[in-house]
Amino acid sequence: MKFDITPSEYIDYFIKTAKILDDNRDYVTELDSLLGDGDHMVNLYSGYVKVLEQSDILRQLPLSEMMKKIGMLILTGVGGSSGLLYGSAYIACAHSLSGSTSLNQNNFEDYMVTMLNEIKKRGQVNPGDKTMLDSLNQAIVSYQLEENGTLLDKLQAFKKGAHQGFIDTKMMIAQKGRGRYHATRGIGILDAGAMTMDLQLENLADTIIRKIESEQQK
Amino acid sequence: MKKVINSPQNVVTEMLEGIRIANPRLSIDVENNVVYRSDVKSKKVGLVCGGGSGHEPAHSGYVGFGMLDAAISGNVFASPDPFKILSGIKYANHDNGVLLIVKNYSGDVMNFSMAADLATDDKIETRQVIVNDDVSIKDIASRRGIAGTVFVHKIAGAAAELGKTLDEVEAIANQVVKNVRSIGFSLTSCTIPEVGKPIFTISEDEVELGMGIHGEPGVRRTKLMSSKDLASYLVNEICSDDIDYTGQEVAVIVNGLGGTPLMELNIMVKDVNDLLNQKSMIPIKYFVGNYMTSLEMAGISLSILRLDKQLKELLNQPCDTVALVIGGKV
Numbered sequence: 001m002k003f004d005i006t007p008s009e010y011i012d013y014f015i016k017t018a019k020i021l022d023d024n025r026d027y028v029t030e031l032d033s034l035l036g037d038g039d040h041m042v043n044l045y046s047g048y049v050k051v052l053e054q055s056d057i058l059r060q061l062p063l064s065e066m067m068k069k070i071g072m073l074i075l076t077g078v079g080g081s082s083g084l085l086y087g088s089a090y091i092a093c094a095h096s097l098s099g100s101t102s103l104n105q106n107n108f109e110d111y112m113v114t115m116l117n118e119i120k121k122r123g124q125v126n127p128g129d130k131t132m133l134d135s136l137n138q139a140i141v142s143y144q145l146e147e148n149g150t151l152l153d154k155l156q157a158f159k160k161g162a163h164q165g166f167i168d169t170k171m172m173i174a175q176k177g178r179g180r181y182h183a184t185r186g187i188g189i190l191d192a193g194a195m196t197m198d199l200q201l202e203n204l205a206d207t208i209i210r211k212i213e214s215e216q217q218k
Numbered sequence: 219m220k221k222v223i224n225s226p227q228n229v230v231t232e233m234l235e236g237i238r239i240a241n242p243r244l245s246i247d248v249e250n251n252v253v254y255r256s257d258v259k260s261k262k263v264g265l266v267c268g269g270g271s272g273h274e275p276a277h278s279g280y281v282g283f284g285m286l287d288a289a290i291s292g293n294v295f296a297s298p299d300p301f302k303i304l305s306g307i308k309y310a311n312h313d314n315g316v317l318l319i320v321k322n323y324s325g326d327v328m329n330f331s332m333a334a335d336l337a338t339d340d341k342i343e344t345r346q347v348i349v350n351d352d353v354s355i356k357d358i359a360s361r362r363g364i365a366g367t368v369f370v371h372k373i374a375g376a377a378a379e380l381g382k383t384l385d386e387v388e389a390i391a392n393q394v395v396k397n398v399r400s401i402g403f404s405l406t407s408c409t410i411p412e413v414g415k416p417i418f419t420i421s422e423d424e425v426e427l428g429m430g431i432h433g434e435p436g437v438r439r440t441k442l443m444s445s446k447d448l449a450s451y452l453v454n455e456i457c458s459d460d461i462d463y464t465g466q467e468v469a470v471i472v473n474g475l476g477g478t479p480l481m482e483l484n485i486m487v488k489d490v491n492d493l494l495n496q497k498s499m500i501p502i503k504y505f506v507g508n509y510m511t512s513l514e515m516a517g518i519s520l521s522i523l524r525l526d527k528q529l530k531e532l533l534n535q536p537c538d539t540v541a542l543v544i545g546g547k548v
Binding site: 039081087088122177181185 | 270299300301302323324325328329332355362412413415417418432435
């Protein structure tokens with residue numbers, strides 16, 4: 001069982017994710033208004049718009065260069081915490097993917113772990129801090145725990161983990177970002193940054209699962 | 219949402235264009251959201267500050283003689299990105315190092331730190347001073363930077379203008395941070411143009427004590443009190459922190475958050491002054507007005523700086539910026 005996500009297919013994933021984020025705009029903003037100042041979705045989405053504006057050029061680039069360009073567009077187009085964290089994560093992945101022509105079963109785990117480590121390092125953030133990292137971390141841990149399963153099992157576990165990591169932020173006390181000023185009063189509220197991370201990761205897993213299934217039917 | 223704007227996406231750019239027209243002596247890089255001085259002839263240490271927009275006149279209003287060399291604006295309430303900050307650092311660089319004045323928010327700290335790394339790659343020496351004057355947060359590491367930051371601009375700015383080295387300006391900036399404490403309260407919410415609705419709700423008869431300048435929750439929400447009672451809350455919170463102000467000369471900022479008229483700010487000045495006298499403090503200067511706002515939020519923050527000989531001398535030095543002019547002895 002294997003898959004190959006080419007740069008052009010990665011951009012297709014990005015376009016689909018932008019649509020999913022937009023569909024969830026009001027709910028994410030509502031969550032963010034409870035713990036932050038309600039602009040997380042506006043900021044993150046503006047980064048997606050910057051990437052989509054360049055989609056035709058990005059499709060033509062080698063994978064690593066495409067990741068670097070996406071990272072720079074998000075880093076310079078979003079601002080705030082999420083712009084820096086997502087932007088740096090993509091740029092770090094550009095390094096880890098240099099030499100690969102596609103995102104595939106051999107480099108996928110390393111790709112996600114690189115993102116995780118970069119966000120940890122740049123944000124000085126750990127699992128349990130009630131941030132975007134909780135969804136990403138749980139997705140990767142679940143993927144790794146499914147070591148005896150098929151690639152599809154692992155990706156399903158990844159998806160479930162991403163969502164569970166988001167749900168788990170509900171009972172956490174925020175340690176980073178504006179949420180931390182709510183301290184224990186934030187318990188019971190889901191983290192908006194973890195939700196947008198979950199939406200992106202679940203769609204990434206779905207994109208890969210569809211790709212594997214279409215390969216199997218050939 | 220009721221705002222005098224053209225499009226929510228363009229508020230920062232259009233604001234900067236207006237600032238450029240109204241203040242011909244300031245230079246503006248609209249692409250990078252940087253307001254900077256281009257009249258610096260000396261090799262002074264550069265001073266840079268920045269952060270989300272929506273706190274005007276902070277920080278672009280403090281660019282000019284005796285204060286900042288460059289200010290970088292992000293989107294409303296969101297830090298500018300590291301590359302924009304790097305452009306600001308380059309404008310502020312006069313070959314003797316650049317001090318970055320950073321308010322203690324996750325986004326600002328991350329973006330300024332990365333910008334400092336980028337500046338190092340470009341062979342520009344930088345230092346960072348983190349401002350965390352808001353005593354409403356008990357955990358020191360989480361304390362936010364609010365209006366006390368203006369004292370850092372003023373005093374470190376004077377030190378740089380006098381030709382002090384990067385080490386010295388950094389030490390003086392940290393001295394200000396060590397001696398200034400602030401806290402505020404809010405009566406109303408505010409609306410980020412791109413979001414379109416208020417960032418929180420608060421009843422007509424309530425006040426949130428200790429609220430931050432982005433609507434971050436404060437210490438508690440209570441029934442609206444008189445100016446005297448609010449003054450007493452603010453002064454007591456500041457004085458019960460770790461600085462002993464007794465018998466000391468102090469400088470005070472009574473800062474409006476954007477929606478509170480000068481009439482009310484001056485009533486607060488009187489009430490604060492009575493309390494400072496009771497506590498044997500010697501206020502030598504009041505700054506009264508909108509120094510660091512939160513869009514149209516109604517509310518006030520109080521900042522008290524304990525002065526020593528050096529800080530007082532530097533505070534007395536002249537400065538000439540859009541938002542603060544001091545021409546001789548204050």
